[in-house]
Amino acid sequence: MNVESSLKWMKQELASMEEASLKRSLQAGSAIPGLPGRMLRGTGELNLPNLLNLSGNNYLGLSQHPAMIEAMREVLLQEGVGAGASRLVTGNRPAYTELEEAIADWQSCEAALVFANGYMANTGVIRAVVGRDDVVFSDQLNHASIVDGILMSRAELARYRHNDMEHLGALLHKHRDRKRKLIVTDAVFSMDGDQARLEDLILLKHEYGAMLMVDEAHSGGIYGRHGEGLCHIRGVKDEVDIHMGTFSKAFGAYGAYVCGSRTLIDFLVNKARTLIYSTAMPPALVAGIAQALVLVQQEHWRRERLRTNHRSFRSHLEKMGFVLGIGDSPIVPMIVGDNETALRFSAALEENGIAAVAIRPPTVQEGTARIRFSLSAAHTDKELREAAACIREVGLQLGVMGR
CATH class of the missing domain: 3.90.1150.10 (Aspartate Aminotransferase, domain 1)
Structure with a gap:
């Protein structure tokens, strides 16, 4: 069978997609x-x-900011284009740790960890903290990266109707005896623009002994006096176990971060495959993000x-x-x-x-x-x-x- 014949099904599926x-x-x-x-x-x-x-995510208009461009230019000339290795080999630069410390301070968390992008952060974190014997409760409208992370983890997916706390409560009760339980939600939902019921999620998390992960990709930088995000202005930041956000929206750059306890971050350094087996972010990009963090807080x-x-x-x-x-x-x-x-x-x-x-x-x-x-x-x-x-x-x- 030649290549054209073996891929015939792709042509047929593409034709069906075009018709629809x-x-x-x-x-x-x-x-x-x-x-x-x-x-x-x-x-x-x-x-x-x-x-x-009117279709971009450059919420704060920072993508062309001169200070970010200059910070990246300086480091590009000094460090070159790429890090050359993963962070656990020889690719870790002091600037990465400095950025993570600044993020942790901004988010009032013990520690933070930078990932290459939001997709890798969500898939890496979820796969690290749950496995085959566990269950993840995911809002029906969560981002695809969350769903894919759950599927990759091999944990059971319990999807609840969008922002339906009664349905989530029933699912939590059904799985109350499972080894580990993780509730995951977007803070602001990417295709609908509405917000998660964070306060109710906190109550259910405590009632059933679950962990809570909140994805602030579309709310970090936008809400709060210094752009800390929706969890902060709702007053629930200290009740969230895993706090994730991105640099590709309000920051006008690229990349993602995860914040939480020192124990969580140490665990992810050892268990998050998307961090362990990926080349470190380009040093110049890290410099641009660090400058964006200053602008997000000040402007x-x-x-x-x-x-x-x-x-x-x-x-x-x-x-x-x-x-x-x-x-x-x-x-x-x-x-x-x-x-x-x-x-x-x-x-x-x-x-x-x-x-x-x-x-x-x-x-x-x-x-x-x-x-x-x-x-x-x-x-x-x-x-x-x-x-x-x-x-x-x-x-x-x-x-x-x-x-």
């Missing part, structure tokens, strides 16, 4: 120096459309502008009659229903200068295809008002508005 408006493809996009809220579609040639980027105006932007934008769309997910975060999902309409809506917006990607199953549930708008402190009020007016016109053309 579910096939995806990679589209090039380039940054515009000095305009972190905008992008160029394509290879970055100046004659290509300048788009308002409070960025959070204030972001809050004003997403609340104003949401208000515009609600008044126009669009169906939006409930929440108070930079993520504003506009539900359009079927996959084809979502694709047509996204394409029409791009033709009018707005990058806003259609989100379809399996990322979201069947029948809830959406345009997931994601706001930034880099957006201006004028840009967002004009964008809302354009969205209204497209909505009228496609017949997806409530009024």
Whole structure:
């Protein structure tokens, strides 16, 4: 059997995906120096459309900050491009430990550990702390990296209905005699923009003797006086066993961190396979993250502008009659229903200068295809008002508005 024959099933599956408006493809996009809220579609040639980027996660507009770029440049010239080995071999630089100490201080935790990205943090941590005889209770709308971490751990997955504490309580009671129990939740859910019921999760954690892990990927840097996250402003930080966050959203960089007790971090250094068997992060990137951490804590105006932007934008769309997910975060999902309409809506917006990607199953549930708008402190009020007016016109053309 030749290669073409053996992979025939792939062609068939791709054709089925395309017929259902579910096939995806990679589209090039380039940054515009000095305009972190905008992008160029394509290879970055100046004659290509300048788009308002309403699908990025650069929440605080830090991705092009001069101080971060300069910090990275200095270390790049000194250290070179890569670390050359895993941290447990010869790749550990003093700057990594310094960053982890700064993160732990920021989060008011005993210790912290940096991972290459959020996916590796979640899969590495979950696989390290639970195994075949254990059970993990996961919100139905948790990020795919959490689900994959559970599957890789071989622990039993007990998925509870989104933010349904009664259902979670029933599952915890059913598995009350299991060796180890771990509850995992996003703090802000990435496709819906709503928040976890953290206080209720704490009560259930104590009632059933479970561990609690909270993923603050879409809330770290955004909530709290210094951007500490949702757990801090809800007053439950000290009750969370495993606190995870990323540098790829509000920090405008790349990477992730896990905070908790010294015992937890020491355990992960010895057990988290995604840390042990991965080359250390590039030293220059670590320098950029360290500078971003300073900016996140000091430049409070960025959070204030972001809050004003997403609340104003949401208000515009609600008044126009669009169906939006409930929440108070930079993520504003506009539900359009079927996959084809979502694709047509996204394409029409791009033709009018707005990058806003259609989100379809399996990322979201069947029948809830959406345009997931994601706001930034880099957006201006004028840009967002004009964008809302354009969205209204497209909505009228496609017949997806409530009024």
